[in-house]
Amino acid sequence: MHVRGYIGIFGALLVLTLVTVGVSYLQLPTAPTIALGLAIATAKATLVILFFMHLKGERPMVYWPLALTMFLFAALFVSILWAEMDHITL
Amino acid sequence: MHIPYTTDVRPDTGLTNPKLGIWLFLASEVMLFGSLFSAYALLRSGSTSWPDQSAVLSVPFATLNTVILISSSITMVLAWVAAKAGELRRFRLFMGLTLVLGAAFMVVKAIEYNDKFSHGLLPSTDNFLGLYFTMTGVHAIHVLVGMVVNAYLLWPGSAMFRSDSVRFTNRVEIAGIYWHFVDVVWIFLFPVLYLL
Numbered sequence: 001m002h003v004r005g006y007i008g009i010f011g012a013l014l015v016l017t018l019v020t021v022g023v024s025y026l027q028l029p030t031a032p033t034i035a036l037g038l039a040i041a042t043a044k045a046t047l048v049i050l051f052f053m054h055l056k057g058e059r060p061m062v063y064w065p066l067a068l069t070m071f072l073f074a075a076l077f078v079s080i081l082w083a084e085m086d087h088i089t090l
Numbered sequence: 091m092h093i094p095y096t097t098d099v100r101p102d103t104g105l106t107n108p109k110l111g112i113w114l115f116l117a118s119e120v121m122l123f124g125s126l127f128s129a130y131a132l133l134r135s136g137s138t139s140w141p142d143q144s145a146v147l148s149v150p151f152a153t154l155n156t157v158i159l160i161s162s163s164i165t166m167v168l169a170w171v172a173a174k175a176g177e178l179r180r181f182r183l184f185m186g187l188t189l190v191l192g193a194a195f196m197v198v199k200a201i202e203y204n205d206k207f208s209h210g211l212l213p214s215t216d217n218f219l220g221l222y223f224t225m226t227g228v229h230a231i232h233v234l235v236g237m238v239v240n241a242y243l244l245w246p247g248s249a250m251f252r253s254d255s256v257r258f259t260n261r262v263e264i265a266g267i268y269w270h271f272v273d274v275v276w277i278f279l280f281p282v283l284y285l286l
Contacts, residue, residue, distance in 0.1 A: 003171060010164040017156050021149065024285040037281035045274045052167050052270045054263070061103045062113050069117040073124040080128045081135065088135040 001051060009051050016044045097256045108264045116271050119232075123275050126225050130282065133217045141218050143284060146211070148202060152284045155198050156276065162191035163273045166240075166266045173259040178251050181262070185244045188269070192237045199230055222283050229275055236269050 020040045028036070050056040055066075081088065095107040103110055134140055169184035206212075206219070213223040243258075243265055250258040 003168065006164060006167050006171070010160065013160045013163075014157065017153065017160065020281055020285065021153055024144065024149070024281075030286075034286055037285055038278075041278050041281050044277045048163060048270050048274050048277070052163050052273075053267045059104045061105055061110065065114060065117055069120050073120055076121070076124055077128045077131065080132050084132060084136060088132065 006051070009047050012047060013044055016040055016047075020044075096260060097254075106260060108260060112264045112267050116268070119271060119275075122228070123225075123278075126221075126228065127278070127282065130221050130225070133221065137217060141216065143218065143286060146218070147222065147284050148205070149284050151198055151202050152280050155195050156280050158191050158195045158198070159273045159276050162188045162195070163270050165191060166269045170259065170262045170266050173251065173255075173262045176255060178248070181251070182244060182248070185240060185262075189237060189240050189244065192233055192240070195233060196230065196237075199226065225279060225283065229272070229279060232272050232275070236265070236272050239265050240269070 020037065023036050023040065024033070055062070093107075097106065099105055100107065100110075165184045165187040169181050169188060172178075172180035172184055203223075206223075211219055213220045243262055247261065248258070250261070
């Protein structure tokens with residue numbers, strides 16, 4: 001990617017940061033706030049991972065371990081919450 | 091001593107060893123921070139009351155830190171671009187900027203922590219603050235380690251720029267991938283700890 005492309009990604013990240021803070025001032029109820037905040041954070045992270053970390057166009061040998069990692073992270077997250085379902089309110 | 095596959099790709103993986111290595115390392119780091127985020131989700135959803143996070147913590151400071159880290163990521167990328175293009179002075183400029191921004195992040199964090207401590211807000215005060223100090227503390231240690239690596243590449247390590255520039259550029263790329271990961275973790279820490 002050329003320098004201009006990287007600067008463009010940087011601009012998008014700054015805009016999304018402002019959006020993150022702006023959304024928090026809307027004082028939405030808890031569930032939409034969490035969903036929206038995490039969605040914007042995921043969008044920013046995706047930009048960094050795909051372009052700054054050169055993951056776009058990487059080889060399968062990198063993709064597969066990362067896919068496994070994301071699956072295992074999701075399993076960790078879910079199983080921790082699932083184990084405590086009787087004691088927590090989601 | 092010759093270290094294999096630092097510039098040539100391995101025939102079986104199609105990657106250089108450091109490239110595969112850093113991604114596998116980051117995979118383990120995902121599990122580290124992932125377990126901390128899971129702990130946050132569990133403790134918060136299992137609590138009867140939770141403090142208003144944006145009232146306890148400083149959103150302006152954290153927003154500043156987010157901008158600082160994102161900026162350090164772009165300077166890190168541009169440092170790699172410069173190294174790849176064989177421009178030593180430009181590499182030094184951008185790597186130096188990355189270091190300065192990393193230091194600025196740590197200074198803001200120190201101010202934040204000090205502000206909490208001076209008001210008697212400690213990790214032991216409640217679950218939220220315990221999580222806040224642990225998660226940002228572990229993250230800050232990662233920032234510090236990244237800064238040490240970047241400082242090495244900026245000064246003593248940059249001798250390799252002349253002796254083996256391709257290998258040096260690859261080192262910068264790998265250090266960059268780690269640095270961007272530290273940025274990604276903060277991208278999630280910021281909304282979760284400060285805004286939700």
